[in-house]
Amino acid sequence: MDRVAFSCTCGTVAGHVGVTSPGAGNHVVCHCPDCRTAELALDQPDPDPDGVEIWQTTPDCIKIEQGADRLAILRLSPKGLYRWHATCCNAPMFNTLRSPRLAFAGIAAARLSDTAPLGPVIGHAFMGKPGGGYRHTGFARVGARVLRMMLRANLSGKWRRTPFFDTDGQPRADIRVLSRDERMAHQRH
Numbered sequence: 401m402d403r404v405a406f407s408c409t410c411g412t413v414a415g416h417v418g419v420t421s422p423g424a425g426n427h428v429v430c431h432c433p434d435c436r437t438a439e440l441a442l443d444q445p446d447p448d449p450d451g452v453e454i455w456q457t458t459p460d461c462i463k464i465e466q467g468a469d470r471l472a473i474l475r476l477s478p479k480g481l482y483r484w485h486a487t488c489c490n491a492p493m494f495n496t497l498r499s500p501r502l503a504f505a506g507i508a509a510a511r512l513s514d515t516a517p518l519g520p521v522i523g524h525a526f527m528g529k530p531g532g533g534y535r536h537t538g539f540a541r542v543g544a545r546v547l548r549m550m551l552r553a554n555l556s557g558k559w560r561r562t563p564f565f566d567t568d569g570q571p572r573a574d575i576r577v578l579s580r581d582e583r584m585a586h587q588r589h
Contacts, residue, residue, distance in 0.1 A: 409486070415462065428456060451524065459496065459504075503554060
């Protein structure tokens with residue numbers, strides 16, 4: 401297994417992610433408006449048109465070795481994805497769902513010391529189409545692998561080994577939900 405180091409931009413939040421093989425997760429690029437809005441809301445460079453590169457895995461593979469107290473959660477809506485970022489430098493770090501039983505974590509590939517162990521990008525999501533709408537590549541493969549990862553984590557009990565939630569299922573960070581006006585201010589067309 402490769403232990404791939406990660407850190408926020410300033411190095412305050414750091415750890416590693418275990419990557420047993422490229423097939424153990426999904427190396428994807430998301431082009432959705434929400435990923436773009438989150439990057440802009442955290443004062444990051446606009447990822448358009450390249451998208452946001454992500455390694456999708458389960459939370460038990462992520463070990464935060466320092467700076468966990470510097471993580472916060474940004475939500476774009478009251479029911480939105482948990483977008484974990486470092487408060488020290490506003491670096492986007494992880495995405496999770498809102499319950500530890502939904503054992504899913506995406507780590508921003510830009511935070512990884514080396515993306516070679518992830519293998520090639522196998523999917524692109526929410527690419528704009530001429531005239532409107534979206535298209536995806538590799539979506540069926542990526543979706544099936546995410547469901548298998550989550551199911552395995554639930555059946556094995558690995559869902560309990562998470563750096564993101566306490567034993568009561570509460571997130572280990574403060575949550576800020578963008579208001580509609582804040583969200584609109586960060587959306588660029």
